Amino acid sequence: MLRWRQQLWLLLPAMGLLSLVFLVPIAHYLWLSTQSQTVLTELRPVPAGAAQWIRLWNDSRFWQDAWQTLRFAGLSVTTEMVLGLAIALLLNEPLRGRSSLRMISLLPWALPTTVMALGWRWIFNDPYGPINQALSWIGVTPIPFLANPAITWITTVWADTWKTTPFVALLLLAGLQNIPRDLYEAAQLEGASAWQSLRRITIPLLTPYLLIALVFRLAQALGVFDLVQVLTGGGPAGSTESLALYAYLNAMRFLDFGYSATVMLGAFAGLLLFCGALAVLWWWIGGRQDLAGGQR
Amino acid sequence: MTLGFLLGSLLLSVAVWAKPAPEPVSILMPAPFADATADLVETFNREHPGIALSVTRGPLETEAVSDLAISSLLLGNSPYDALLMDVTWTPKYAKAGWLEPLEGWLGADALDDLAPGAELGNAFDGHLWRFPMVADMGLLFWRTDLMEAPPRTPAELEAISQSLQQDGKVRWGYVWQGRQYEGLSCTYLEVLRGFGGRWLRDGSPDLNSKAAIAASQWLRHLVDAGITPPAVANMAESEALQTFETGDAAFMRNWPYAWAELNRNGSLLAGKVGITTMVSEPHEPHVATQGSWGLAVLSSSKHKQAAIEALQFLTSTAAQKQLNLNSGYTPTRLSVFEDPELVRANPILPELQAALAAAVLRPLTPIYAQLSDLLYREVNTVITGEVAAAPAMETLQRNSIQLERSTGGIS
Numbered sequence: 101m102l103r104w105r106q107q108l109w110l111l112l113p114a115m116g117l118l119s120l121v122f123l124v125p126i127a128h129y130l131w132l133s134t135q136s137q138t139v140l141t142e143l144r145p146v147p148a149g150a151a152q153w154i155r156l157w158n159d160s161r162f163w164q165d166a167w168q169t170l171r172f173a174g175l176s177v178t179t180e181m182v183l184g185l186a187i188a189l190l191l192n193e194p195l196r197g198r199s200s201l202r203m204i205s206l207l208p209w210a211l212p213t214t215v216m217a218l219g220w221r222w223i224f225n226d227p228y229g230p231i232n233q234a235l236s237w238i239g240v241t242p243i244p245f246l247a248n249p250a251i252t253w254i255t256t257v258w259a260d261t262w263k264t265t266p267f268v269a270l271l272l273l274a275g276l277q278n279i280p281r282d283l284y285e286a287a288q289l290e291g292a293s294a295w296q297s298l299r300r301i302t303i304p305l306l307t308p309y310l311l312i313a314l315v316f317r318l319a320q321a322l323g324v325f326d327l328v329q330v331l332t333g334g335g336p337a338g339s340t341e342s343l344a345l346y347a348y349l350n351a352m353r354f355l356d357f358g359y360s361a362t363v364m365l366g367a368f369a370g371l372l373l374f375c376g377a378l379a380v381l382w383w384w385i386g387g388r389q390d391l392a393g394g395q396r
Numbered sequence: 397m398t399l400g401f402l403l404g405s406l407l408l409s410v411a412v413w414a415k416p417a418p419e420p421v422s423i424l425m426p427a428p429f430a431d432a433t434a435d436l437v438e439t440f441n442r443e444h445p446g447i448a449l450s451v452t453r454g455p456l457e458t459e460a461v462s463d464l465a466i467s468s469l470l471l472g473n474s475p476y477d478a479l480l481m482d483v484t485w486t487p488k489y490a491k492a493g494w495l496e497p498l499e500g501w502l503g504a505d506a507l508d509d510l511a512p513g514a515e516l517g518n519a520f521d522g523h524l525w526r527f528p529m530v531a532d533m534g535l536l537f538w539r540t541d542l543m544e545a546p547p548r549t550p551a552e553l554e555a556i557s558q559s560l561q562q563d564g565k566v567r568w569g570y571v572w573q574g575r576q577y578e579g580l581s582c583t584y585l586e587v588l589r590g591f592g593g594r595w596l597r598d599g600s601p602d603l604n605s606k607a608a609i610a611a612s613q614w615l616r617h618l619v620d621a622g623i624t625p626p627a628v629a630n631m632a633e634s635e636a637l638q639t640f641e642t643g644d645a646a647f648m649r650n651w652p653y654a655w656a657e658l659n660r661n662g663s664l665l666a667g668k669v670g671i672t673t674m675v676s677e678p679h680e681p682h683v684a685t686q687g688s689w690g691l692a693v694l695s696s697s698k699h700k701q702a703a704i705e706a707l708q709f710l711t712s713t714a715a716q717k718q719l720n721l722n723s724g725y726t727p728t729r730l731s732v733f734e735d736p737e738l739v740r741a742n743p744i745l746p747e748l749q750a751a752l753a754a755a756v757l758r759p760l761t762p763i764y765a766q767l768s769d770l771l772y773r774e775v776n777t778v779i780t781g782e783v784a785a786a787p788a789m790e791t792l793q794r795n796s797i798q799l800e801r802s803t804g805g806i807s
Binding site: 138139140142143155225226227228242244246247248249252332333334335336337338349352353354355356 | 459462463466467488491492493575576577625626627628629630635638639642762763765766769773776777779780782783802803804
């Protein structure tokens with residue numbers, strides 16, 4: 101038996117590494133957000149107190165981008181989870197040519213995002229892209245996939261869904277293969293329908309995998325950058341600009357590092373709040389289900 | 397035998413080591429320029445055995461090259477000695493302390509041989525920071541097979557477009573860069589000046605003027621009137637060129653590189669395209685946004701003398717002539733524009749020279765990237781029809797003034 105002191109010693113290297121990778125940059129950013137370090141200060145940090153944070157609070161663009169990032173992440177991750185589960189269930193069935201199907205379904209995930217985004221920019225081209233060409237053959241007027249603020253954010257969700265659904269499917273497929281077959285056989289013997297097996301066996305046993313996929317995807321979607329940068333550049337009318345893109349613009353284009361750090365930290369704080377809210381929601385739903393189970 | 401081999405290789409390595417290694421000079425350029433200068437670099441290295449010049453082939457897109465350069469400069473130990481820079485980067489890089497002032501190396505009269513328009517945007521804060529290698533300016537491309545002469549006013553452009561569209565000769569009248577990016581600022585600046593407006597007046601934003609509102613209003617009007625496709629709100633140079641080169645549009649705003657594309661073998665429009673400057677209201681100037689590429693030496697370079705020699709070679713009369721003949725790049729030196737052999741080979745050279753003489757600069761300030769970001773974002777909002785021109789330009793003016801105040805002045 102390990103004493104707690106020994107446990108602590110054994111944990112130290114991992115904790116040290118994690119704090120080096122995470123805490124140090126965050127601490128540096130916190131410091132940077134109290135400085136003005138821009139091209140106009142000749143890139144030297146000048147103490148600025150809370151000025152950057154006040155600027156962030158009053159920056160309507162930050163709040164607009166925060167909403168747009170949430171909107172993008174919410175819709176794309178939801179779609180990816182549902183589609184990913186469906187594809188995983190399909191690929192888990194003993195189909196003919198299953199292994200090659202699994203390979204093919206992974207291809208979008210293997211493609212670099214920039215290349216994929218360039219591809220979609222062409223596919224959604226108005227009016228020469230394949231989709232609008234096909235629409236014109238059946239007499240439909242071209243759809244401005246990338247030029248209309250009401251439509252373009254859905255286009256970015258579509259491209260993201262196409263690329264990352266395979267990732268979700270792969271994770272869930274691994275989970276499905278860990279569910280013992282005999283559970284389903286037993287359920288079948290008891291006369292359970294396919295829907296009941298899915299709800300009572302598959303989903304509960306898959307929950308850890310669903311959670312992992314959800315966490316990975318949310319983290320990535322909330323930090324979306326390259327897809328938007330290549331596909332739309334944040335346009336039209338700023339309607340697809342994400343927080344990561346805004347932070348990038350401030351740092352790399354405007355050479356305003358103090359404010360870029362503040363935007364990143366603001367996004368980070370928002371993310372913590374968001375995850376906290378999710379955890380509370382999760383706990384609340386979980387608690388209620390336990391109650392309902394107890395009554396039955 | 398093994399011993400002999402070892403001894404031999406030892407002697408050889410001593411011999412190599414004893415010979416002084418050539419001084420390495422590395423220049424970062426966007427991919428097309430790196431390809432176009434490959435022959436010149438080879439010649440340079442042959443003629444200068446003491447220098448080993450190498451060109452790093454950067455990304456294709458302008459901003460991606462800037463990101464690469466800035467990343468390496470921020471880390472403090474840049475592997476490059478010189479950069480091929482876009483005109484808008486100069487004040488930012490200079491202010492950040494990344495560039496070496498060139499007047500001491502090249503002399504105060506270094507810019508004297510440049511064609512009018514090419515000298516703009518190389519100096520800032522009293523120092524010369526880069527020397528232009530390739531000139532670039534916004535042009536109005538028009539179809540010589542569809543009209544006698546190009547339009548000179550916005551009204552003429554609309555009238556010709558609509559009559560050609562009604563006759564079924566073209567699907568669209570005019571395509572340009574309307575995507576939310578730097579290209580839209582270039583497009584807008586030309587229209588703005590053509591309506592008599594200014595981006596900055598006396599060093600301060602003047603974007604809610606009558607002319608500024610009329611200019612963005614006109615861009616939106618082109619979409620409303622069906623002269624420009626709604627897809628323009630996501631059009632960069634390549635998308636505009638694509639529409640124009642399929643013969644679907646009568647006019648296009650683009651840079652000189654498009655000329656070569658449109659006239660290459662097998663092009664639908666070879667020999668059917670003319671160039672001129674942007675349309676403008678009567679009594680207002682026809683202008684071209686200047687977008688030249690120039691070489692700058694990094695202040696962190698340990699091989700400045702050698703980098704200067706490379707800069708002088710790559711921007712020399714002979715080099716510009718070769719770049720024009722082989723790659724169609726627009727020269728910056730007056731003597732190259734007037735070279736009879738080049739004018740014979742490249743008949744649009746006088747028109748390019750005239751367009752360059754009409755060049756206007758985007759604001760020359762270290763915070764240009766922010767100013768332009770505000771502008772193309774808001775003008776794009778007008779083009780998509782989200783917000784009407786007048787309130788959008790009010791917002792733009794307010795945001796620009798706020799930026800001016802928070803940074804303590806624009807230049």
